[in-house]
Amino acid sequence: MSTEHKRRRRREHRTTPALVESSPLRRADPRVKLALSLGLSLAVMLPLAQVATALALYALLLWWAHLLPLAARQVWRLKWVLLVLFAADWLLVSLELATIVSLRIIMLTGTFTLLVATTTPDELRLAFEWLRFPYRYAFSLSLAFQSLNLLEQEWQAILEAQRARGAWVPPQNWRALWQGLRNLTALTVPAIVLTTRRAWALTEAAYARGFDSPRRQAYRQLQLAGLDWLLLGGEAKPEISHTARGQAELPVISTFGRSYVIKDSGHCGSRSAGAHYCCGIGDRGAAQAPERHTGFTAWQHSNHVQWRICRRIHARGPGAAAAGEFCGCRRG
Amino acid sequence: MKNANSTAILRAQEVAYRYAGNGHTLPPVSLEVAAGACLAITGASGCGKSTLARCLTGLIPHLYRGEMNGAVWIEDLRTAMTPLWQLSERAGMVFQNPAAQMLATTTENELIFGLENLGLARAEIATRLEDVLAQFGLAALRKRDPRSLSGGEQQRLALASMMSRRPAVLVLDEPFSMLDGDAAADLTAALAGLAAQGMAIVACEHRLEWLELLPGLRTLHLTSPTTPPETARAMPPPAQKRAPFTLEVRGLSVRRDDTEVLHNLDFCAHGGEVVAIVGRNGAGKTTLLRALAGLQRAEGEIVVGGESPDLGMVFQNPDVQLFNASVREEILYRIATPDREHYAWLLSALGLERYEDTPPLLLSEGEKKRLALATVLMRQPRDGILLDEPALGQDDGHKSRLLRLARALADAGQMVILTTHDLALAAQADRLLLLADGHIIAEGTPAAVLEDTDACRRAGMRTPERRAGGER
Numbered sequence: 001m002s003t004e005h006k007r008r009r010r011r012e013h014r015t016t017p018a019l020v021e022s023s024p025l026r027r028a029d030p031r032v033k034l035a036l037s038l039g040l041s042l043a044v045m046l047p048l049a050q051v052a053t054a055l056a057l058y059a060l061l062l063w064w065a066h067l068l069p070l071a072a073r074q075v076w077r078l079k080w081v082l083l084v085l086f087a088a089d090w091l092l093v094s095l096e097l098a099t100i101v102s103l104r105i106i107m108l109t110g111t112f113t114l115l116v117a118t119t120t121p122d123e124l125r126l127a128f129e130w131l132r133f134p135y136r137y138a139f140s141l142s143l144a145f146q147s148l149n150l151l152e153q154e155w156q157a158i159l160e161a162q163r164a165r166g167a168w169v170p171p172q173n174w175r176a177l178w179q180g181l182r183n184l185t186a187l188t189v190p191a192i193v194l195t196t197r198r199a200w201a202l203t204e205a206a207y208a209r210g211f212d213s214p215r216r217q218a219y220r221q222l223q224l225a226g227l228d229w230l231l232l233g234g235e236a237k238p239e240i241s242h243t244a245r246g247q248a249e250l251p252v253i254s255t256f257g258r259s260y261v262i263k264d265s266g267h268c269g270s271r272s273a274g275a276h277y278c279c280g281i282g283d284r285g286a287a288q289a290p291e292r293h294t295g296f297t298a299w300q301h302s303n304h305v306q307w308r309i310c311r312r313i314h315a316r317g318p319g320a321a322a323a324g325e326f327c328g329c330r331r332g
Numbered sequence: 333m334k335n336a337n338s339t340a341i342l343r344a345q346e347v348a349y350r351y352a353g354n355g356h357t358l359p360p361v362s363l364e365v366a367a368g369a370c371l372a373i374t375g376a377s378g379c380g381k382s383t384l385a386r387c388l389t390g391l392i393p394h395l396y397r398g399e400m401n402g403a404v405w406i407e408d409l410r411t412a413m414t415p416l417w418q419l420s421e422r423a424g425m426v427f428q429n430p431a432a433q434m435l436a437t438t439t440e441n442e443l444i445f446g447l448e449n450l451g452l453a454r455a456e457i458a459t460r461l462e463d464v465l466a467q468f469g470l471a472a473l474r475k476r477d478p479r480s481l482s483g484g485e486q487q488r489l490a491l492a493s494m495m496s497r498r499p500a501v502l503v504l505d506e507p508f509s510m511l512d513g514d515a516a517a518d519l520t521a522a523l524a525g526l527a528a529q530g531m532a533i534v535a536c537e538h539r540l541e542w543l544e545l546l547p548g549l550r551t552l553h554l555t556s557p558t559t560p561p562e563t564a565r566a567m568p569p570p571a572q573k574r575a576p577f578t579l580e581v582r583g584l585s586v587r588r589d590d591t592e593v594l595h596n597l598d599f600c601a602h603g604g605e606v607v608a609i610v611g612r613n614g615a616g617k618t619t620l621l622r623a624l625a626g627l628q629r630a631e632g633e634i635v636v637g638g639e640s641p642d643l644g645m646v647f648q649n650p651d652v653q654l655f656n657a658s659v660r661e662e663i664l665y666r667i668a669t670p671d672r673e674h675y676a677w678l679l680s681a682l683g684l685e686r687y688e689d690t691p692p693l694l695l696s697e698g699e700k701k702r703l704a705l706a707t708v709l710m711r712q713p714r715d716g717i718l719l720d721e722p723a724l725g726q727d728d729g730h731k732s733r734l735l736r737l738a739r740a741l742a743d744a745g746q747m748v749i750l751t752t753h754d755l756a757l758a759a760q761a762d763r764l765l766l767l768a769d770g771h772i773i774a775e776g777t778p779a780a781v782l783e784d785t786d787a788c789r790r791a792g793m794r795t796p797e798r799r800a801g802g803e804r
Contacts, residue, residue: 167665
C-alpha cells in the first residue's frame with residue numbers, strides 16, 4: 001500500500017503546478033498577479049520578525065485563494081533542500097540566518113505557486129505584451145512555459161522505454177556513479193531530439209497561421225475588474241476590520257479611502273438580501289460578452305460595493321461560464 | 333464566395349526540393365488545383381509527400397534552407413517571392429500530428445491566434461470565432477485545454493483554426509494517420525462540406541479509403557527516388573524455438589489518478605499466436621500493454637506457467653529510445669555477449685542491413701520503428717513482444733514487413749501482442765481483443781469479431797465502406 005501511495009505521489013510530480021480553477025485569483029488580471037508576486041518576492045527582504053508576520057498574512061492570502069494545500073505540497077517537495085540549507089546555515093553561521101533563509105525560500109516557492117497555479121501561459125503572455133515585451137518574445141515565452149510539463153512527461157516516457165530495454169540502469173553505488181553519468185546519454189539524447197522536434201512543429205504551426213504578419217491586432221485586452229483593484233489596493237495598504245452590514249458580519253477592506261465588504265455567500269445564483277453586484281470574476285477579457293462588465297460599472301458608481309466571491313461557478317468547471325451559465329448575480 | 337471559374341487556385345510547375353543536411357530529395361512535380369476540387373497525393377513513406385505539402389503552402393522555401401527548383405503559385409502569388417504571412421492567408425496547412433500544432437491553452441485562444449494575425453477588427457474576430465466554433469462543433473469545448481481533447485477533437489480544432497482564416501486552398505499532411513475510425517469519418521464529412529463551399533483541397537495521404545468518399549477526387553501518385561520497392565520475400569523464423577506456453581490474465585484492473593482504466597480483464601493468449609488489441613484512442617490499449625510488460629502497477633494476475641511473463645515492449649514513438657551513433661551500436665548497446673547469429677537474422681528480417689553504420693536519427697520513421705523493434709528483440713525476451721501502435725502513420729510496405737516478422741516470431745513459438753486501430757492490420761492477426769472503456773467487449777478470430785457490427789462500432793472501428801453503406 002505504501003508503494004502504491006508513493007507511486008501516486010510520484011505521478012503528481014509536475015514541473016509546474018496544475019491550474020486551480022476554484023481559486024478566486026484564477027480570474028484576476030495577470031498583470032495584477034504579476035505585480036502581487038513581485039511585491040511578495042520583495043517582502044522576502046524584510047528582517048526576521050517581519051518576515052514571520054508577512055508569512056502569516058501570506059498564508060492567509062493563500063488560504064483565501066484556495067492555494068494553501070498546493071503551496072504546502074510544493075514546499076514539501078523542497079524539504080531536503082530546505083533541511084540541508086537550514087543545517088548548513090545553522091552550523092556555519094547562526095540559527096537566525098538559518099530560519100530566515102528557510103522562510104524566504106518557503107515564501108518564494110509559495111509566490112511562484114500563486115502565480116503559476118492561477119495563470120495560464122496565455123494570460124501571462126498578455127501581461128508581458130502589456131509591459132511592451134515584443135510579441136515574438138512574449139509568445140515564445142508562453143510556449144516555453146506551456147512546454148514545461150510536457151517536458152516532464154517526455155522525460156518519464158524516455159526513462160521507461162530505456163529501462164524496459166535495459167539501456168538505462170540507475171547507478172547502484174558510488175563506484176558506478178561515473179559510469180551512470182556517462183550512460184545518461186541514453187536519456188539526454190532522446191530528450192534533446194524530442195524537444196527539438198516539438199519546437200520545430202510548433203514553429204511551423206505558428207508560421208502557417210501568419211505568425212510573422214505585421215498586421216497583427218490583439219483581440220484580448222486586459223481590463224482591471226473589481227477584484228483586481230481590490231488586490232492592488234490590498235497590496236498597497238490592507239486594513240481589515242469587521243462591520244455589520246445586511247444580515248451578517250462581513251470583513252471590510254479599506255483602500256484608497258474606500259471600503260469594500262467581502263462576502264463569500266456561496267452559491268451565486270441565489271438571491272439574497274443586500275446589493276447584487278458580481279465581483280467581476282470571469283469578466284475580464286471575456287470580450288464575447290462585454291455587457292457583463294457589471295462588476296466594473298459597480299466600482300465606478302458606488303463607494304460601498306458588496307463583493308460576492310463566486311466560488312461555485314468555478315467549481316462547476318471552466319466550461320460552465322462559457323456555455324452562458326454565467327453567474328446570475330447581475331440579474332439581481 | 334468564390335466564382336467557379338476554371339483557373340487554378342494552386343499551381344505547381346516542376347517543383348523540386350533537396351534538403352540541406354541529409355540529402356533527401358523531392359523529384360519534380362507539377363499540379364493544378366481549382367476551386368472546389370480535391371486532390372489526393374499518394375505514395376509510400378519517404379516519397380516526399382510532406383515535403384510537397386510544405387512547398388505548396390510556402391513553408392518551403394521560407395522556413396527551410398534546402399534548395400528549391402521550379403515554382404508554386406497560390407492564386408497569383410509566387411511563393412518564393414511573397415512573404416510567408418501573405419501566403420498563409422491564402423493557403424492553410426493542417427499537419428500530421430494534431431497534438432503537436434496546438435499553440436494556446438484554450439480552444440478559443442487557439443482560434444484567436446490565427447485570427448489576430450489577419451489584422452481583423454475585434455468585432456470581426458468575435459463573429460468569426462463564434463461562426464467557426466459552431467461550424468466545427470467546438471462550442472462546448474471553447475474553454476478546454478487543447479491538449480486535453482481527444483485526437484479527433486484536436487484534428488477538428490486544427491482544421492477550424494485554419495478555416496477561420498478563410499484560405500482559398502487547404503493542404504493537409506497525412507490527416508488520417510493518427511485518427512481512429514470515428515474521428516476519420518468526422519474529418520471526411522468536414523472536408524466534403526468545405527469542398528462543396530468551393531475550397532480547393534490537397535491531401536497527402538497513403539490511406540485512400542476515407543478520401544475516396546470525397547466527390548470528384550483526383551489522385552497524384554509520387555514514386556520515391558531513393559527507397560527501392562519492398563520485396564515480399566518470406567521471412568525465416570529465428571533459430572531458437574520456444575516450447576508451447578500460455579499467458580493467463582486474471583482479474584486485471586488498473587487505476588490511475590482515481591479512475592479505473594482497465595476493469596477486471598480476463599483472457600488467455602498462447603505461444604505462437606499474433607493477438608491484436610483493438611479500440612479507439614484512450615480505450616486503455618497502451619495501459620494493457622504496459623501492464624503485460626510489468627511497467628504498470630496493476631491488480632490481478634498475469635502469469636506464464638506460474639511466473640511473471642518476459643515480454644519485450646516496443647513503444648509507439650521510436651524517438652524516445654534511439655541515441656547511439658550507429659544502428660549497430662544501437663542494437664548491441666549494453667548487451668554483454670551478443671548472439672551474432674540472432675543479430676544477423678534481425679538485420680535481414682527488419683531490412684536494416686544497408687544501414688549498419690548509419691546514425692539512427694537519419695533513418696525514416698518506418699525504419700526507426702523497425703530499429704526500435706530490433707533493440708528489443710536483440711535482448712531475446714523469453715515469451716515474445718508487445719508492439720504499441722506499430723502501424724500508426726506507416727505505409728503498406730512497413731505493415732506487410734511487420735506482419736511477416738510477427739508471423740516468423742509466432743512460428744518460432746513466441747507470442748506477439750500488438751495494439752492498433754487499423755482494421756486491415758487487425759484482420760491479419762490470429763485473434764482479436766476488442767477493448768472499449770477498459771472492458772473487453774469481444775474476443776475471437778478476426779472473422780468472428782468483425783461480424784459483430786455493434787461491438788466494432790463501440791470500439792470505434794468504423795470503416796468507410798460501412799459508413800457509406802449505411803448512408804446510401
